[in-house]
Amino acid sequence: MTNNKIFASIITIGDELLIGQTIDTNSAWMAQELNKIGVWVKRRVAVGDTREDIWQALDEEAESSQIILITGGLGPTADDITKPLLCDYFGGKMIVNEQVYEHVKTIFLKLNRPLIERNLKQAEVPDTCEVLMNVRGTAPGMLFRKADRVFISMPGVPHEMKGIMKSSVLPLLQKEFQVPVILHRTLLTAGAGESFIAERIRSWEEALPSHIKLAYLPNYGMVRLRLTTSGIEKEALESDIDRLFLQLQELVKDILIVDTDTPLEKALGDLLIKKNKTLATAESCSGGYIAHLITAIPGSSVYFKGTVVAYAYDVKENLLGVQHETLEVKGAVSEETVTEMLKGLLATTSADYGIATSGIMGPGGGTPDKPVGTVWVAVGSKEKIVAKRLQFRFDRIKNIELTAANAMLMMFQLIENETEK
Amino acid sequence: MTNNKIFASIITIGDELLIGQTIDTNSAWMAQELNKIGVWVKRRVAVGDTREDIWQALDEEAESSQIILITGGLGPTADDITKPLLCDYFGGKMIVNEQVYEHVKTIFLKLNRPLIERNLKQAEVPDTCEVLMNVRGTAPGMLFRKADRVFISMPGVPHEMKGIMKSSVLPLLQKEFQVPVILHRTLLTAGAGESFIAERIRSWEEALPSHIKLAYLPNYGMVRLRLTTSGIEKEALESDIDRLFLQLQELVKDILIVDTDTPLEKALGDLLIKKNKTLATAESCSGGYIAHLITAIPGSSVYFKGTVVAYAYDVKENLLGVQHETLEVKGAVSEETVTEMLKGLLATTSADYGIATSGIMGPGGGTPDKPVGTVWVAVGSKEKIVAKRLQFRFDRIKNIELTAANAMLMMFQLIENETEK
Numbered sequence: 001m002t003n004n005k006i007f008a009s010i011i012t013i014g015d016e017l018l019i020g021q022t023i024d025t026n027s028a029w030m031a032q033e034l035n036k037i038g039v040w041v042k043r044r045v046a047v048g049d050t051r052e053d054i055w056q057a058l059d060e061e062a063e064s065s066q067i068i069l070i071t072g073g074l075g076p077t078a079d080d081i082t083k084p085l086l087c088d089y090f091g092g093k094m095i096v097n098e099q100v101y102e103h104v105k106t107i108f109l110k111l112n113r114p115l116i117e118r119n120l121k122q123a124e125v126p127d128t129c130e131v132l133m134n135v136r137g138t139a140p141g142m143l144f145r146k147a148d149r150v151f152i153s154m155p156g157v158p159h160e161m162k163g164i165m166k167s168s169v170l171p172l173l174q175k176e177f178q179v180p181v182i183l184h185r186t187l188l189t190a191g192a193g194e195s196f197i198a199e200r201i202r203s204w205e206e207a208l209p210s211h212i213k214l215a216y217l218p219n220y221g222m223v224r225l226r227l228t229t230s231g232i233e234k235e236a237l238e239s240d241i242d243r244l245f246l247q248l249q250e251l252v253k254d255i256l257i258v259d260t261d262t263p264l265e266k267a268l269g270d271l272l273i274k275k276n277k278t279l280a281t282a283e284s285c286s287g288g289y290i291a292h293l294i295t296a297i298p299g300s301s302v303y304f305k306g307t308v309v310a311y312a313y314d315v316k317e318n319l320l321g322v323q324h325e326t327l328e329v330k331g332a333v334s335e336e337t338v339t340e341m342l343k344g345l346l347a348t349t350s351a352d353y354g355i356a357t358s359g360i361m362g363p364g365g366g367t368p369d370k371p372v373g374t375v376w377v378a379v380g381s382k383e384k385i386v387a388k389r390l391q392f393r394f395d396r397i398k399n400i401e402l403t404a405a406n407a408m409l410m411m412f413q414l415i416e417n418e419t420e421k
Numbered sequence: 422m423t424n425n426k427i428f429a430s431i432i433t434i435g436d437e438l439l440i441g442q443t444i445d446t447n448s449a450w451m452a453q454e455l456n457k458i459g460v461w462v463k464r465r466v467a468v469g470d471t472r473e474d475i476w477q478a479l480d481e482e483a484e485s486s487q488i489i490l491i492t493g494g495l496g497p498t499a500d501d502i503t504k505p506l507l508c509d510y511f512g513g514k515m516i517v518n519e520q521v522y523e524h525v526k527t528i529f530l531k532l533n534r535p536l537i538e539r540n541l542k543q544a545e546v547p548d549t550c551e552v553l554m555n556v557r558g559t560a561p562g563m564l565f566r567k568a569d570r571v572f573i574s575m576p577g578v579p580h581e582m583k584g585i586m587k588s589s590v591l592p593l594l595q596k597e598f599q600v601p602v603i604l605h606r607t608l609l610t611a612g613a614g615e616s617f618i619a620e621r622i623r624s625w626e627e628a629l630p631s632h633i634k635l636a637y638l639p640n641y642g643m644v645r646l647r648l649t650t651s652g653i654e655k656e657a658l659e660s661d662i663d664r665l666f667l668q669l670q671e672l673v674k675d676i677l678i679v680d681t682d683t684p685l686e687k688a689l690g691d692l693l694i695k696k697n698k699t700l701a702t703a704e705s706c707s708g709g710y711i712a713h714l715i716t717a718i719p720g721s722s723v724y725f726k727g728t729v730v731a732y733a734y735d736v737k738e739n740l741l742g743v744q745h746e747t748l749e750v751k752g753a754v755s756e757e758t759v760t761e762m763l764k765g766l767l768a769t770t771s772a773d774y775g776i777a778t779s780g781i782m783g784p785g786g787g788t789p790d791k792p793v794g795t796v797w798v799a800v801g802s803k804e805k806i807v808a809k810r811l812q813f814r815f816d817r818i819k820n821i822e823l824t825a826a827n828a829m830l831m832m833f834q835l836i837e838n839e840t841e842k
Contacts, residue, residue, distance in 0.1 A: 015649070016638055018462040019605065020452030021682070024445060027467070031441030041439040042474065046448070046465035049636075053463065060481065077619040077637040118616045136814075157639070159815050184440065195539045198498040215470075216498040217437055218578070228436070261442070280736075287716025288709030291730045295708025298784050298817055300732075307730035308740065309712045315701075315727035315770050319740060349736055363719050394580050396719055 005230065006177045007042040008034055009061035013054055013073035013082055014156060017046045026071050026158055030165065037170055038179030039067060040230065049073060054085055062149045067173060072156030074139040076118050083125070083142075086153055090144045092128035097140065100131060104138045129153075132168040136160045141168060150176070182230040183237055185245040186261035189252050190222040190409055197223055201251050211237075212244060220405035222257070222264075257412065264408045265293040271415055272303040272353075279411070280305040280351035282320055282341040284332065285359035285375060287311070290404045305351040310341065320344035333358050333370050335387045338378040346382055353415060355379050355407050359390075361399045375403050379411040386414055426651065427598045428463040429455055430482035434475055434493035434503055435577060438467045447492050447579055451586065458591055459600030460488060461651065470494060475506055483570045488594060493577030495560040497539050504546070504563075507574055511565045513549035518561065521552060525559045550574075553589040557581045562589060571597070603651040604658055606666040607682035610673050611643045611830055618644055622672050632658075633665060641826035643678070643685075678833065685829045686714040692836055693724040693774075700832070701726040701772035703741055703762040705753065706780035706796060708732070711825045726772040731762065741765035754779050754791050756808045759799040767803055774836060776800050776828050780811075782820045796824050800832040807835055 010030055016022040024046065031041045042065050047053040054073070061068045073082030087094055101123035108115040122138040125131055132141030132152070137160040144151040152169055154161045173179075189197065194216045198205070205214055211231060217224040225248060229241050249259055258267040272279055281290045291307035294300050310316040313327055321344035322337060330336040342356035359375030366372035373392035380386055390406055392399045431451055437443040445467065452462045463486050468474040475494075482489045494503030508515055522544035529536040543559040546552055553562030553573070558581040565572040573590055575582045594600075610618065615637045619626070626635055632652060638645040646669060650662050670680055679688040693700055702711045712728035715721050731737040734748055742765035743758060751757040763777035780796030787793035794813035799806055811827055813820045 015634070015636060016647075017449075017465065018452055019456050019603075019649075020449040020454075020462075021607075021638065021645075021647070023449045028438075028441040028444045031439055033441075035440050041441075042469070043478075044438065044465075044467035048463070057464075075637060075639070076616045113614060114617070116616055116620050118620060159819055182440075186442075193534060195497045195537055196535070199537050199539060213436075215436060216496060217442065218496070226437075226442070228440075278733075281730075283709075283712075287721075288704075288712030288728050288730065289716075291704075291709030292713045292821075295710075295730070295732065296818055296821060300708075301786075305733040306736035306740070307709050307728065309702075309709065309716070309728035309730070311716065311722050312699075312726040312770070318769055319727070319729070348739055349733070365722075397717055398580055400713075400717060 004180055004232065006039045006067065006179050007065040008039050008067040008069060009042055009065040010044045011054075011057050011061055011068065011070045012044070012046045012156065013049065013070065014046075015048045018048045026156065026161055029158070029162065030069060030071075033165060033170060034173075035182050035184075037174050038182050038230070039173060039177070040182060049081055051081060051085055054082065055089060058089055058151070062146070062151075066149060066177070068149060068151045069169070070151065070153040071161050074153065074155040076122055076138070082153065086129070086142065086144065087126035090126060090128045090146060090151070092126045094124045095127045096123050097125050097131050099133065100125070100140045103133065103135075107138060132164050134160055134164050135167070136163040143172075180230055180232050181234045181237060182228070183241050184226055184228050184261065185241055186224055186226040187245075187249060187252070187259045188222060188224050188257045188262075188264070188267070189255040190257050191255045192223070194218045194223050197225070197252065197255075201248070204247060204251060208244065209240065212241060220402055222405070222409070224261070225252070226261070257409070263293070264405060264412065266297050268408050268412050269294065269297050269300055269303060271412060275415060277352040277415070278303050278305050279353045279355070280345050280349040281307045282345040282354065282356040283307060283309045284311060284316070284341070284357055285361050286357045286400055286403045286407065289400050290355060290357070290407060293404060293408075305349045308345060316341065319348070321347070331370070333360055333374055333376055335376055335378075335389070338376040339385060339387055342378040342380060342385060353379070353381050353411060355411050357403055357407055359399075359403060361396045361403075363396060373399055375399075377403065377407045377410060379407065379414050381418070384414070384418060386410065425601055425653065427460045427488065427600050428486040429460050429488040429490060430463055430486040431465045432475075432478050432482060432489065432491045433465070433467045433577070434470065434491065435467075436469045439469045447577065447582055450579070450583065451490060451492075454586060454591060455594075456603050456605075458595050459603050459651070460594060460598070461603060470502055472502060472506055475503065476510065479510055479572070483567070483572075487570060487598070489570060489572045490590070491572065491574040492582050495574065495576040497543055497559070503574065507550070507563065507565065508547035511547060511549045511567060511572070513547045515545045516548045517544050518546050518552050520554065521546070521561045524554065524556075528559060553585050555581055555585055556588070557584040564593075601651055601653050602655045602658060603649070604662050605647055605649050605682065606662055607645055607647040608666075608670060608673070608680045609643060609645050609678045609683075609685070609688070610676040611678050612676045613644070615639045615644050618646070618673065618676075622669070625668060625672060629665065630661065633662060641823055643826070643830070645682070646673070647682070678830070684714075685826060685833065687718050689829050689833050690715065690718050690721055690724060692833060696836060698773040698836070699724050699726050700774045700776070701766050701770040702728045703766040703775065703777040704728060704730045705732060705737070705762070705778055706782050707778045707821055707824045707828065710821050711776060711778070711828060714825060714829070726770045729766060737762065740769070742768070752791070754781055754795055754797055756797055756799075756810070759797040760806060760808055763799040763801060763806060774800070774802050774832060776832050778824055778828055780820070780824060782817045782824075784817060794820055796820075798824070798828045798831060800828065800835050802839070805835070805839060807831065
């Protein structure tokens with residue numbers, strides 16, 4: 001445990017994780033929040049609803065980390081075995097917690113749902129724990145201490161876990177541990193591969209001080225670069241990492257998209273706000289995914305006008321004014337069609353900028369000259385339109401994601417170039 | 422290791438997982454595929470790019486499982502330490518693999534990218550491993566054997582990992598291990614809570630044979646119920662689980678949505694195909710997310726016509742024909758507006774059925790009588806429209822997801838009821 005780091009382990013409990021029925025999004029969120037208060041996640045472990053596996057995970061993680069966070073396994077139904085196990089593991093007996101009891105009753109009253117015995121079982125906790133109230137649900141959080149380790153058990157429902165983390169766990173950990181600072185600086189590049197970048201910045205990278213780590217995170221044909229450091233002296237670390245981050249930005253200036261750890265859709269939104277412009281999309285093959293990414297950003301209604309998802313020919317014609325002849329002669333997946341889609345979109349929504357997509361996402365629908373993964377993207381304004389044919393070779397979901405990422409990148413670059421002049 | 426189960430552990434390597442920068446979707450996919458061939462995932466562990474942590478994970482997981490699958494840490498850049506570590510762990514020295522060498526050269530030739538020394542390093546592997554070719558990328562998979570355990574290392578890029586799994590790993594494991602069958606049966610319910618269902622089916626659940634497990638998986642106000650069994654005698658198990666699954670369906674008949682493990686958007690699509698009907702959506706607050714969920718399903722172009730994402734007032738008016746007065750007097754988030762959106766959508770797209778949403782997803786935009794989380798949803802056809810006000814209390818993303826799930830559920834139920842008559 002170098003550098004006096006405070007380490008945490010995350011244990012997630014539930015067979016649904018081990019048979020692949022559920023994707024674990026909790027752990028990423030928890031790791032981010034712990035990072036912000038200077039706690040480093042050392043390990044994440046998922047185990048099934050099996051007594052000995054949970055017990056073993058508790059033993060093992062207590063070896064590695066001072067803080068052990070446990071999610072899942074606390075529901076009211078019979079597949080949940082975590083609470084009795086925790087009672088045995090930490091000693092003690094089950095008692096009814098009055099505060100939780102009243103809280104559960106109040107919730108069911110409010111929801112106007114029948115309250116049954118099983119729900120009131122939620123109010124039972126081991127008498128060796130400190131209860132962390134769960135205002136968003138019925139299963140309480142529980143804190144246990146054993147041999148200078150802190151164990152915290154929370155329900156696996158994401159918004160309930162997040163509520164308990166924010167109101168109880170994070171403030172408590174901050175108070176209890178003398179946490180070092182963890183600092184990250186991340187930038188996003190496009191247009192060059194990981195190896196190419198590595199080669200270009202090699203001598204700079206080799207000269208990095210030992211407390212600064214560089215990571216390459218490739219995705220969707222773009223590469224994120226992340227600098228990380230941690231330690232006690234915040235000011236010195238900050239000055240170090242900021243200086244090196246500026247050097248790094250300079251080294252990748254020509255391929256730099258944004259110098260923060262923001263997703264591309266956020267970077268695009270920020271650019272639109274800065275330029276005081278609006279955007280709309282006309283999506284065929286991306287099926288509304290670009291619109292979803294953009295509207296998932298708070299405040300996007302300021303710059304986002306709307307979308308036409310034109311899956312059917314008649315929607316392309318009626319709502320976007322694509323010529324029937326164009327579709328018949330050139331096909332839906334063609335430069336002519338995406339260009340007409342874009343022109344129609346800009347006319348009908350009065351947006352300053354627009355993105356149009358049309359392609360074959362698979363698994364079906366490919367032809368010899370337009371195989372699965374063929375996509376036409378057009379981006380532009382009333383003044384200027386750029387269209388490009390892309391070729392992907394993955395499954396449907398990945399092809400949709402790549403279409404969205406590349407289309408937003410094209411839009412970002414066009415706006416930046418256009419307004420620079 | 423009861424029941425002769427074959428156990429696997431999944432180790433994912435990378436700091437990005439521990440600081441929450443990346444959500445681990447690989448593990449869920451791998452677990453599903455392993456399950457299909459009868460391998461049970463016992464544990465999933467994520468560790469950082471740290472030599473001793475990876476080493477420790479290898480030691481520990483070899484204690485629990487016969488098969489250890491490792492992803493991540495194989496890129497061409499300096500943050501990747503996995504390959505040299507594996508070389509030390511299993512003994513041996515690094516050699517150049519000719520087949521991989523040629524493959525890497527071919528890829529760069531095809532992409533027309535400059536090939537640098539660093540890329541050719543990808544062709545170096547420990548001489549103690551068996552190479553598993555990666556046709557989708559440059560970093561090869563590697564198989565090691567140690568004390569009757571099989572260790573397989575793969576790159577973390579999802580489509581590369583999936584390629585190696587399908588072409589090499591899964592066939593190899595099937596051949597090498599006498600795998601028992603794992604069977605799941607899952608159904609989806611809506612309209613009743615977890616505890617309520619548990620209470621209703623209690624006596625049935627208590628009488629389940631010991632080799633059959635029942636799990637409750639609540640999400641978006643719906644509850645999935647999953648039966649699981651595993652063992653050697655496939656026919657007997659199948660007959661057991663199918664009989665019990667039919668009993669379960671009968672017990673929850675009134676709240677049953679679909680008797681397969683399909684997401685709601687797939688169930689809705691299947692219903693539309695069955696009824697030979699088409700669908701369109703008019704989305705304000707859900708911002709294209711419903712369209713995205715529906716179009717992510719292969720073959721959805723058969724029943725999905727398209728979408729208008731109407732974020733701005735003028736898009737609601739121009740493309741959906743919402744009256745300016747309605748927006749001014751009743752507001753964008755009102756029964757009148759969603760109803761007009763739906764009528765306009767059905768007229769303009771000629772879809773048989775439509776979904777319209779309008780709401781305040783937060784964090785900003787709430788008012789005392791329409792707080793953040795207020796949503797109006799309308800679903801219907803030219804003959805019948807049902808509108809409902811919903812109230813959520815979560816963050817923006819979760820509110821969008823809940824809007825989509827509830828709107829699709831309303832649509833599903835309306836179509837089922839309408840066509841039953």
